[in-house]
Amino acid sequence: MADNGRTGVAIVGLGGAVATTAVGGVEMMKLGTVGTDGLPLADVPGLVPYTSLVFGGWDVQGDDLAKAAHVHRVLDDRQIEAVGSALGGIEPWAAVADPEYCRNARGTNLVAVAALRDRVAHIVEDLRRFRAEQDLDQVVVVNLASTERWPDLTLPALATAEGFEKALDVDDAAITPGMLYAYAAITEHCPYVNFTPSAAADVPALLELAEQRGVPVAGKDGKTGQTMMKTVLAPAFRSRALTVDGWYSTNILGNRDGEILDDPDSLSSKVQTKGSVLDDILGYEVGDHVVRIDYYRPRGDEKEAWDNIDLTGFLGQRMQIKVDFMARDSVLAAPLVLELVRLVVEAQRRGEGGAQEQLGYFFKAPTTRDGRRPEHALHVQERVLREWISAGAA
Amino acid sequence: MADNGRTGVAIVGLGGAVATTAVGGVEMMKLGTVGTDGLPLADVPGLVPYTSLVFGGWDVQGDDLAKAAHVHRVLDDRQIEAVGSALGGIEPWAAVADPEYCRNARGTNLVAVAALRDRVAHIVEDLRRFRAEQDLDQVVVVNLASTERWPDLTLPALATAEGFEKALDVDDAAITPGMLYAYAAITEHCPYVNFTPSAAADVPALLELAEQRGVPVAGKDGKTGQTMMKTVLAPAFRSRALTVDGWYSTNILGNRDGEILDDPDSLSSKVQTKGSVLDDILGYEVGDHVVRIDYYRPRGDEKEAWDNIDLTGFLGQRMQIKVDFMARDSVLAAPLVLELVRLVVEAQRRGEGGAQEQLGYFFKAPTTRDGRRPEHALHVQERVLREWISAGAA
Amino acid sequence: MADNGRTGVAIVGLGGAVATTAVGGVEMMKLGTVGTDGLPLADVPGLVPYTSLVFGGWDVQGDDLAKAAHVHRVLDDRQIEAVGSALGGIEPWAAVADPEYCRNARGTNLVAVAALRDRVAHIVEDLRRFRAEQDLDQVVVVNLASTERWPDLTLPALATAEGFEKALDVDDAAITPGMLYAYAAITEHCPYVNFTPSAAADVPALLELAEQRGVPVAGKDGKTGQTMMKTVLAPAFRSRALTVDGWYSTNILGNRDGEILDDPDSLSSKVQTKGSVLDDILGYEVGDHVVRIDYYRPRGDEKEAWDNIDLTGFLGQRMQIKVDFMARDSVLAAPLVLELVRLVVEAQRRGEGGAQEQLGYFFKAPTTRDGRRPEHALHVQERVLREWISAGAA
Amino acid sequence: MADNGRTGVAIVGLGGAVATTAVGGVEMMKLGTVGTDGLPLADVPGLVPYTSLVFGGWDVQGDDLAKAAHVHRVLDDRQIEAVGSALGGIEPWAAVADPEYCRNARGTNLVAVAALRDRVAHIVEDLRRFRAEQDLDQVVVVNLASTERWPDLTLPALATAEGFEKALDVDDAAITPGMLYAYAAITEHCPYVNFTPSAAADVPALLELAEQRGVPVAGKDGKTGQTMMKTVLAPAFRSRALTVDGWYSTNILGNRDGEILDDPDSLSSKVQTKGSVLDDILGYEVGDHVVRIDYYRPRGDEKEAWDNIDLTGFLGQRMQIKVDFMARDSVLAAPLVLELVRLVVEAQRRGEGGAQEQLGYFFKAPTTRDGRRPEHALHVQERVLREWISAGAA
Ligand SMILES: NC(=O)c1ccc[n+]([C@@H]2O[C@H](COP(=O)([O-])OP(=O)(O)OC[C@H]3O[C@@H](n4cnc5c(N)ncnc54)[C@H](O)[C@@H]3O)[C@@H](O)[C@H]2O)c1
Ligand SMILES: NC(=O)c1ccc[n+]([C@@H]2O[C@H](COP(=O)([O-])OP(=O)(O)OC[C@H]3O[C@@H](n4cnc5c(N)ncnc54)[C@H](O)[C@@H]3O)[C@@H](O)[C@H]2O)c1
Ligand SMILES: NC(=O)c1ccc[n+]([C@@H]2O[C@H](COP(=O)([O-])OP(=O)(O)OC[C@H]3O[C@@H](n4cnc5c(N)ncnc54)[C@H](O)[C@@H]3O)[C@@H](O)[C@H]2O)c1
Ligand SMILES: NC(=O)c1ccc[n+]([C@@H]2O[C@H](COP(=O)([O-])OP(=O)(O)OC[C@H]3O[C@@H](n4cnc5c(N)ncnc54)[C@H](O)[C@@H]3O)[C@@H](O)[C@H]2O)c1
Ligand code: NA
Ligand code: NA
Missing domain, CATH: 3.40.50.720 (NAD(P)-binding Rossmann-like Domain)
Known part of the structure; x- marks a missing residue:
């Protein structure tokens, strides 16, 4: 072809x-x-x-x-x-x-x-x-x-x-x-x-x-780092019937893209495209889905995305997963x-x-x-x- | 039915x-x-x-x-x-x-x-x-x-x-x-x-x-915690053509199951069933796939599984992901x-x-x-x- | 007495x-x-x-x-x-x-x-x-x-x-x-x-x-969790002549105190008292010292403080330390x-x-x-x- | 002089x-x-x-x-x-x-x-x-x-x-x-x-x-990475009367030193020098102090030391700290x-x-x-x- x-x-x-x-x-x-x-x-x-x-x-x-x-x-x-x-x-x-x-x-x-x-x-x-x-x-x-x-x-x-x-x-x-x-x-x-x-x-x-x-x-x-991971993990949580109570995501990056996201107007475009992914996959609204992007120069282009996920499983018992993803964004x-x-x-x-x-x-x-x-x-x-x-x- | x-x-x-x-x-x-x-x-x-x-x-x-x-x-x-x-x-x-x-x-x-x-x-x-x-x-x-x-x-x-x-x-x-x-x-x-x-x-x-x-x-x-995660993440790495150079997994748990895995004979059964998962999914042999299970009493039944994953991406550049999974095994x-x-x-x-x-x-x-x-x-x-x-x- | x-x-x-x-x-x-x-x-x-x-x-x-x-x-x-x-x-x-x-x-x-x-x-x-x-x-x-x-x-x-x-x-x-x-x-x-x-x-x-x-x-x-840790770690970095290039701190907590810190006015009092600690201990200004406090309900009173520290050591080589502190604040x-x-x-x-x-x-x-x-x-x-x-x- | x-x-x-x-x-x-x-x-x-x-x-x-x-x-x-x-x-x-x-x-x-x-x-x-x-x-x-x-x-x-x-x-x-x-x-x-x-x-x-x-x-x-950190953190825990219930340390490194520590005889010398530090500082015997050193090639000389610390504080309540130290050992x-x-x-x-x-x-x-x-x-x-x-x- x-x-x-x-x-x-x-x-x-x-x-x-x-x-x-x-x-x-x-x-x-x-x-x-x-x-x-x-x-x-x-x-x-x-x-x-x-x-x-x-x-x-x-x-x-x-x-x-x-x-x-x-x-x-x-x-x-x-x-x-x-x-x-x-x-x-x-x-x-x-x-x-x-x-x-x-x-x-x-x-x-x-x-x-x-x-x-x-x-x-x-x-x-x-x-x-x-x-x-x-x-x-x-x-x-x-x-x-x-x-x-x-x-x-x-x-x-x-x-x-x-x-x-x-x-x-x-x-x-x-x-x-x-x-x-x-x-x-x-x-x-x-x-x-x-x-x-x-x-x-x-x-x-x-x-x-x-x-x-x-x-x-x-x-x-x-869809590169953190959001890619979300769209990999969330379907698995749904599959195993683990309820997502909260998902806290913070990103630190020090390249020019990060600098521009220091402008709240630009940031809101970014956070918006990251936002609805979870709810769409899980089929319910995650009450506490927080996404932070912070400009932090020591990282340069090597972005670090840290996630904390709170889950409820069998018998209403709670569990946690932390993911730290360190990669060059570009x-x-x-x-x-x-x-x-x-x-x-x-x-x-x-x-x-x-x-x-x-x-x-x-x-x-x-x-x-x-x-x-x-x-x-x-x-x-x-x-x-x-x-x-x-x-x-x- | x-x-x-x-x-x-x-x-x-x-x-x-x-x-x-x-x-x-x-x-x-x-x-x-x-x-x-x-x-x-x-x-x-x-x-x-x-x-x-x-x-x-x-x-x-x-x-x-x-x-x-x-x-x-x-x-x-x-x-x-x-x-x-x-x-x-x-x-x-x-x-x-x-x-x-x-x-x-x-x-x-x-x-x-x-x-x-x-x-x-x-x-x-x-x-x-x-x-x-x-x-x-x-x-x-x-x-x-x-x-x-x-x-x-x-x-x-x-x-x-x-x-x-x-x-x-x-x-x-x-x-x-x-x-x-x-x-x-x-x-x-x-x-x-x-x-x-x-x-x-x-x-x-x-x-x-x-x-x-x-x-x-x-x-x-x-297939509950760490191995379940492996079978969720590894297909995604394969999908995105990220080569897994190494995957280090350690587990700490303090329940009776952990105590029994302190017996090297029982442990080897466990590590064996955990072992080939990665290679099978990825289609190549991961050179450094290490799986540890350690008996550690303060955890009780609340197992903690910590993973470090080393990946190679575009241009041969390296990236790392850490996952910490804290959940009651049972x-x-x-x-x-x-x-x-x-x-x-x-x-x-x-x-x-x-x-x-x-x-x-x-x-x-x-x-x-x-x-x-x-x-x-x-x-x-x-x-x-x-x-x-x-x-x-x- | x-x-x-x-x-x-x-x-x-x-x-x-x-x-x-x-x-x-x-x-x-x-x-x-x-x-x-x-x-x-x-x-x-x-x-x-x-x-x-x-x-x-x-x-x-x-x-x-x-x-x-x-x-x-x-x-x-x-x-x-x-x-x-x-x-x-x-x-x-x-x-x-x-x-x-x-x-x-x-x-x-x-x-x-x-x-x-x-x-x-x-x-x-x-x-x-x-x-x-x-x-x-x-x-x-x-x-x-x-x-x-x-x-x-x-x-x-x-x-x-x-x-x-x-x-x-x-x-x-x-x-x-x-x-x-x-x-x-x-x-x-x-x-x-x-x-x-x-x-x-x-x-x-x-x-x-x-x-x-x-x-x-x-x-x-x-001085309880994260800042206490800062005043323990920073003197050690100073002692070993490791230069702190950046220190990124984020806190997630879901109790009433966290809710009140959702009010930017109250938050600024808090961030202010957390702020100068590092510079005072190290004797120089840390270019990238970021402190975040986020209200995140699944945590309740069990605060989680995640820190990333970037250091420069011998030969100008870079190192990183991550600290995750999970404790009931009260x-x-x-x-x-x-x-x-x-x-x-x-x-x-x-x-x-x-x-x-x-x-x-x-x-x-x-x-x-x-x-x-x-x-x-x-x-x-x-x-x-x-x-x-x-x-x-x- | x-x-x-x-x-x-x-x-x-x-x-x-x-x-x-x-x-x-x-x-x-x-x-x-x-x-x-x-x-x-x-x-x-x-x-x-x-x-x-x-x-x-x-x-x-x-x-x-x-x-x-x-x-x-x-x-x-x-x-x-x-x-x-x-x-x-x-x-x-x-x-x-x-x-x-x-x-x-x-x-x-x-x-x-x-x-x-x-x-x-x-x-x-x-x-x-x-x-x-x-x-x-x-x-x-x-x-x-x-x-x-x-x-x-x-x-x-x-x-x-x-x-x-x-x-x-x-x-x-x-x-x-x-x-x-x-x-x-x-x-x-x-x-x-x-x-x-x-x-x-x-x-x-x-x-x-x-x-x-x-x-x-x-x-x-x-005393470089992980043990140095122990001798910084343990005195602080003692100072704040936080009882150390357990301390799990794992090290992954891929240089020649790590390869040699794959020999159990050499390893035991290393683990021994790392061992009594905690008890000496704290003034009591930590029941679960585990130290692992694993040879893992993707790390090369960039050692990674991951620690989990379990503490008991006021009212017998439990807390956890995780430390991940990533540094070139040499x-x-x-x-x-x-x-x-x-x-x-x-x-x-x-x-x-x-x-x-x-x-x-x-x-x-x-x-x-x-x-x-x-x-x-x-x-x-x-x-x-x-x-x-x-x-x-x-
Ligand atoms: N993983 C990733 O890196 C990733 C993932 C998703 C989306 N993105 C997006 O891709 C874009 C590029 O990211 P980057 O890291 O290369 O950013 P960058 O800041 O390095 O590059 C953006 C470039 O666009 C130029 N530019 C700005 N306005 C322009 C205009 N009106 N016309 C022509 N050029 C203009 C800038 O001068 C700059 O050179 C960003 O919007 C980023 O949010 C990046
Ligand atoms: N997530 C998980 O908990 C998980 C996941 C995969 C596999 N497993 C496996 O499931 C099994 C049970 O795990 P657990 O946490 O309940 O362990 P456990 O030690 O609490 O329970 C095992 C029980 O088996 C009993 N037992 C031992 N030998 C027996 C025998 N010959 N006949 C009858 N009873 C015998 C023991 O007395 C004990 O009560 C273990 O083999 C474990 O490896 C557990
Ligand atoms: N580790 C910690 O928990 C910690 C550390 C440092 C400082 N602090 C500070 O200690 C304070 C208490 O923390 P908390 O977690 O107990 O918070 P909290 O929100 O549970 O308690 C504060 C209480 O103060 C009451 N209050 C508010 N305004 C008042 C007023 N004008 N007069 C009388 N009562 C009033 C509220 O109704 C509430 O019951 C906060 O300012 C917090 O920032 C807490
Ligand atoms: N942070 C650290 O790197 C650190 C901290 C504490 C202790 N150490 C110790 O320092 C030593 C050196 O560490 P390294 O990373 O440079 O290891 P390395 O393996 O790179 O170097 C050791 C060198 O010793 C040589 N050697 C072995 N036996 C010898 C002998 N009998 N006579 C002369 N040379 C001999 C080897 O050929 C090798 O070149 C190790 O014992 C290590 O445990 C290192
Ligand atoms: Na949401
Ligand atoms: Na060495």
């Missing part, structure tokens, strides 16, 4: 920790110095090869990716050295951004235009130039930018495709930069992945548009981004547009069609994904 | 922590003071009701169950008080035991006969008397006795049903007390459950016999015992004899037919179980 | 978890059913005996202490039963309170008067009646009430004894209920202990007054309260008025004379305390 | 993880690339400067220290590079060794002679050559070799200096290689430090000899070795021979005079050490 051509990946937030890790990882695969650890679908035949991916994208920080990788310290010294010249050759394009929607993200590599229609045109122009210059068969757009504040989804601007078009005309403040990138991608027939907790394409207006245009759209918020995230790119390309090949529900496996808050509650249990999501993959192979 | 009569449960190790918790729990259900926490199949229609179960059984300790419950301290003070008179009315029958096979289990409530055929006759006699006196429609035998040392499965005595019969005639030392109970159960057409790590019915000779006689047999070693175990009783009754109703592979969900080392590798992933086991249940309902 | 008479203890917050645990504990000592676990000075001769203490006090909740103990669930069922009738005989006096200073503390057992001078008179009246009715040789006042918001210490009302008197006359809003109790105690020559993070007597005005009147005053904020606190009562009586016997610096061992934010930085290292505080005790014995 | 000359350090086990870290660290100090993190006495004036130390020594592995450092992976890549040429210039001398006393330590860089007197002569020869070739003012001998099995201290060979001399003459098997190095050091007037759990100089015979010759001797078993150990070298030089300067009790701060099982119980509380040891240092300065 493969497509043998070149696939472009245009990343919003190209200079970020996850993006540079994904790009650096593909460069190392080209060198043959890393294996397929962390890549869930390495064994699936027919998807576009990792090494056929060509990267570009936007960032408010203009540094080339070698400089960015040095700052993030996800790749180790020897890895940066090995892929340094490849990374050094990639510079982010000028970004569409607005401190109004993401206070802490700062930078000077910005487009000069302010009107929304002009901003869209700028993004479209970038996508076309990228495709032409790199001789690409297709371009996927991936959102890996800093988390934006949560919009009011009931506004008419976000409720219908038509409303969105009108809102663009009048520079409606309901529209965030993240939505502009998503809109541009959809209108340019580029499959779109939203790995962040920002709303972006996950508003009724843009989902409708993606459906109309037949463009695959996947999101939202990559190392968990980057391979999922690569798989998502390969899967939305495959969806497009199959002519399947709109929200890609079968990709819920990758997300904390899977986008669904018609407002359905998403499935959260990891093993169920995995089965759904594998069945979809097999169906295409047949 | 239910059977409305009275079901007897004859427990080997009736005075133990798990057994008294199971019996006490059913008494509380009769009083309506506990709900269905911890009972995975409370919602399944058609199985024999928990409250229709009638308990009896053997123990080397002759104390009535109220005294036993006081010693184990699993039920809390108020619970013991509430069901004390019911428990006080149950006294274990004289047991078949031998320090040769389980050094630390001591007691004086023993049958006087030594020849194996006489011992079997004694057990059979107990089962028949139980059925008659209590007016039971069926009797299930459950092994909840202290762990015996691991036998040499290659001996002819344990290899075939025929060899076993001959070995009984000559008082062959290959046959352990646990096997005598299992043999008696099978020949009396009593469905049999082995919740312990002892071999018991899980030797080729007895599995063959159960198959011949059409008696359902299930085992072995109840509280996790007792409801599973009750479900197993109900399920082997159902299997017998359906005429399904021999090893009950669909019950792997409950065991660390699921008994299989024809030496197949068992499935260990909890969510797969759950699906198999639920499908079997549904098939019967149809 | 002992005083053989009867010592009254008038507690602000008598119906609270710590207070009822302290009172219940003394009752159990009278019955001989508990030993001296948790009482650091049980071996010191000459202090007033625990069992000579007579309790009374104020609370906004009018329930007798047996009812209160049932709510807090610190004493176990059998303990409540054993001392139930003694506790049932103690009912809190009507309290001086104001939601302005502690939003979440609610109750109906309140004095009817509003003017500050009238409120003081009311408290004084209670103290005199208590002394007379119970035939007491002395009365100690202990603040165990809910945490009040932090006052502005630069206001003239709180800066000098004279200013405070004037402020009382004009019902100055700078004065909190906690200060009124402290003022009444000092003017009545009752030694005073502030176990809470509220300012109470720890404002320049009242320290000056205590000094003038020669009344011993001790505070503030009992069980740690109550015996310290009893020791403090005995020690301020001893201070008064010795004629030592004003801030009792030698009692820093018991507090998170020890009150000092002349604005000195307090000593925080537990072992140094212990030596100071033991030397003071010995000096008196000589 | 300083000595401005050159101090030689002759290390038994020079190619080991701790030794190469100590040597590499001093080289980095010479380069000015590391600070004084981890060095408790960096601020003490008058001790020999770290950078005046000159290293040599024995190892059964003949690799130069650059190669050794590569194997141990304690220094990071950039650090090895920076000091590689200095380390590459140091090659261990042929060692005195015997698999009889330390089964797992293997190597080919061995002295050819077998008679004990000849072996001693060999060591003495090495020390004299070292002193002469490097133009040293003094030489300190430090034992950093693999742990030997524990000897029978009641044998006459080890009981008196005279008995030891006779035993040397007859090649008595009671004498281990570690004792030969210690004997040679003492007879050559070289101050001696035993950082290992092996008996070495800590037998009555050799302590007597050191006393007679006026040579300072210090030991035994460096990074904690190496700076202590450097301080010990400087301190025994100072002791010799002061003319203080025999067991150096004031150095107990550094050891798990401090050597004492006349069989006295050692002080274990870290803060008391620190005070003793600081007072001794000050006394010399005066």
